[in-house]
Amino acid sequence: MANDPGDFWKQQAEPFRAFFDMQGEAMREMFGQLPQAMAASQSQPGASPYTPEDVAEWSRTASEMHAMWLEFVQQQAKKSAATGNPLDPAQFMLLTQSLAKQVPTASFEAAQKMAGDTMALWQGVFSRFAAGSEDQDHKPELPRKDRRFSDPAWQDHPAFALLHQTYLMLSEYFVSAAKNLKGIGTEEKKQLEFATTALVEAMSPDNFILTNPVVLKRTIETKGQNLVKGMRHLIKDLERGQLTHTDADAFTLGENLAATPGKVVFETNLYQLIQYSPSTEEVYEVPLVIFPPWINRFYILDLTPKKSFIKWAVDQGITVFVVSWKSADASMKDIVWDDYIRSQIEAIDKVRERLKVPAVHTIGYCVAGTTLAATLAILARRGEADKVKSATFFTAQVDFEKSGELKHFIDDGQLQMIGSLSNDGYLDGRYLAMTFNSLRGKDLIWNYVVNNYLLGEDYPAFDLLHWNGDVTNLPAKWHNDYLRDLYRDNKLVVPDALEADGTPIDLTQVHTPSYIQAGKEDHIAPAESVWRITRHFKGPVNFLLAGSGHIAGVVNPPDANKYQYWTGDSSAASLQEFRDGATEHPGSWWPNWIEWLEAQDSAKVPATGKRKPGGKGDKVIEDAPGRYVKAR
Incomplete structure (x- = not known):
């Protein structure tokens, strides 16, 4: 059966819903067994400090957080599709309009592999918290590593360990599914892979207050002042229409930047x-x-x-x-x-x-x-x-x-979209900045969303980031010709x-x-x-x-x-x-x-x-x- 490229995501949805249901059942079953195992280990030397009551509470918390996260992801995807905002990173998957009009249904043969990976993941997380050791150096490593989740808060609490490990596994599966989609050309497949990566980066649990333990800890410590400060940052960025990376007042052209006589x-x-x-x-x-x-x-x-x-x-x-x-x-x-x-x-x-x-x-x-x-x-x-x-x-x-x-940003659909953004004869430099930032979304977008808006961090004084945010408008006619004649047509x-x-x-x-x-x-x-x-x-x-x-x-x-x-x-x-x-x-x-x-x-x-x-x-x-x- 052939489908519109956008249906790729719809086709993925059902297995993912089933997967989360399976995860929930596995979580409840595993944590249902864990209290007895933990209780039996309490009398042993080096016994785990976690009580059965703690474990039961983790089970409920983790289940709730998984449910919240999945619901949020689904809501955000719907909102993104409804607004059609081209500057929304999650929306880049809608910009892959050069995909073939008819795309075969994606194969779900990889689902079996995912099931095996799921069991390995749960066993890995389980073994870390059932090991009966307080010594971090001797606890089993978590199956997947990513610097977004390097803070001990992601590692040391079962709910957050399960959450980020599940996310990383799903991300791998999701990107792999796009990469292995049959029936489309090489370039179109690269575009879909890029869009998928942008989407899963946008939906990472560290980007959201209730699923980021570091943010939750900061919120408790500051009595929510980090969120107040972050809201100020967000409002300012909304007013200027651009994500801020650095302290805007730290540099002055002709004084400490561009100062060569x-x-x-x-x-x-x-x-x-x-x-x-x-x-x-x-x-x-x-x-x-x-x-x-x-x-x-x-x-x-x-x-x-x-x-x-x-x-x-x-x-x-x-x-x-x-x-x-x-x-x-x-x-x-x-x-x-x-x-x-x-x-x-x-x-x-x-x-x-x-x-x-x-x-x-x-x-x-x-x-x-x-x-x-x-x-x-x-x-x-x-x-x-x-x-x-x-x-x-x-x-x-x-x-x-x-x-x-x-x-990935250059096909007839994107060229048409760029033209629609250039009614005054020039392209706003903020669009181009967003495009370049999206090429390294984890580093140049979501890292700052977490630091600026959720943690309420002060902006650093960094000359390179100051330059990166100092956008330049482009003549629309030149830009369109350049993308078409050079990038696209070579x-x-x-x-x-x-x-x-x-x-x-x-x-x-x-x-x-x-x-x-x-x-x-x-x-x-x-x-x-x-x-x-x-x-x-x-x-x-x-x-x-x-x-x-x-x-x-x-x-x-x-x-x-x-x-x-x-x-x-x-x-x-x-x-x-x-x-x-x-x-x-x-x-x-x-x-x-x-x-x-x-x-x-x-x-x-x-x-x-x-x-x-x-x-x-x-x-x-x-x-x-x-x-x-x-x-x-």
């Missing part, structure tokens, strides 16, 4: 061009122009001074320029990719003209790196490739076949399938020396996807694999002594072949990059004249970091 030396209605003041007497003759992604604020590369890539690069003797993109508003409703490519070319020319140099080094981060690749191809087609001495790519993709989890790697500013784009014409950095654990631009740049560029390429992910893999200053990186054969046939022969190095990859950059051109000049922005006779607009990055 410099001047805005040029601006358009789309970007400001910032030049940073030198900190060395001599600087490399070839300047550097950094293109950060316009889906975020540029100061990810200029966080606190100890983490700032820009400050570090200036201290190495590089004349650094950075483009600060304007957050979109209604006036930018007609902005398309061509405008960003023209802006990159314009910025390159402005720097060349300002410093009277023939060429510049460039860096493109994420989507700006994708755009830089197109810019290089256009310059090559126009016979102007020598304007760029080198190009560095931070976690940038040009071939989107293996572009990872973000592809046209950028097809010679002349796309054009910009009247020039066809062919990446195979790029011969510019390129340094390509990928993050080993990057979930936004997977290393396998970034690696594929090496297939298309024809010039010399140097590929480097950095430890960590999309942000920490890039923002890793040498003084931090964190992570590692791998160097190897950049002409290898595959990323796996590169990794098999790669050499691991401890710490930051930034020094490796500066060595490579110096090898492209080591000439130096005095840091005088317009190398010092705002000096005598140099007309500038304002101090860094400029107005655009501060506009909300």
Whole structure:
């Protein structure tokens, strides 16, 4: 029998209801036997401190909590389906509209395995509390581990141990059922698996007051003041329409973030061009122009001074320029990719003209790196490739076949939904923030729901999280074209399938020396996807694999002594072949990059004249970091 994709969840419901009924019966039977076993053990050395009355009470409590939790999950699922709120993480399963119209009924052969797992789980929990030992080090381990339930309160009370262990087992089963669903394509199956994972994360018992023992304990200790404080946090977040991760008052742009000294030396209605003041007497003759992604604020590369890539690069003797993109508003409703490519070319020319140099080094981060690749191809087609001495790519993709989890948000249904959210010609940055956060829902959504709203914790002062919450609006027309033409249709790697500013784009014409950095654990631009740049560029390429992910893999200053990186054969046939022969190095990859950059051109000049922005006779607009990055 064929069903609508949404019926997948309905098909799962009946076995799950039966499962909970079975769990309830098993719980009552087990706890019915446990008092006698515990009573018999009371006379033994090291006897359990739990009385039969305690155990009977646990039985009632656990049964009630299971019933409450299941009822809540069902109610929430109904509410989510009724509201259709695309920003509700539990609602992401409704965004998988590219699934085939007819999906075969899911097989429940795995139910037998689940029954066996259920018995093993109950036996494991039972043995932990019937062991007759007060020594935690000698108690049997619980069958499943998850850091959400690492607090002793989840481990030491039978009801909560049973609750979270049952949840973890059900989560495994639920995700497995989606992963093994027959009759749909690979990509559609990945979308369903992603949606299922988001749903089970949303329904975790630690997210709810009555099923989280840590929250219950805090509530008793504070007489409910944690919930009062959490309500204040919730109301503020509802008012701003965004989940808060950090103390909003802890950082001020230009003071303790984005504080590297410099001047805005040029601006358009789309970007400001910032030049940073030198900190060395001599600087490399070839300047550097950094293109950060316009889906975020540029100061990810200029966080606190100890983490700032820009400050570090200036201290190495590089004349650094950075483009600060304007957050979109209604006036930018007609902005398309061509405008960003023209802006990159314009910025390159402005720097060349300002410093009277023939060429510049460039860096493109994420989507700006994708755009830089197109810019290089256009310059090559126009016979102007020598304007760029080198190009560095931070976690940038040009071939989107293996572009990872973000592809789950790109099909006709989602593109239509994004269009409906962009009535004023721009996409509210809060939607994009929610999308990225949902890729790591446990860490970036539900962890903060528990800490902020339930435990009533104070917000931490964390520069990276401050940046992460500083959202940027996007021109809707550009965003839609980008998702459709690049992510979905992968046209950028097809010679002349796309054009910009009247020039066809062919990446195979790029011969510019390129340094390509990928993050080993990057979930936004997977290393396998970034690696594929090496297939298309024809010039010399140097590929480097950095430890960590999309942000920490890039923002890793040498003084931090964190992570590692791998160097190897950049002409290898595959990323796996590169990794098999790669050499691991401890710490930051930034020094490796500066060595490579110096090898492209080591000439130096005095840091005088317009190398010092705002000096005598140099007309500038304002101090860094400029107005655009501060506009909300």
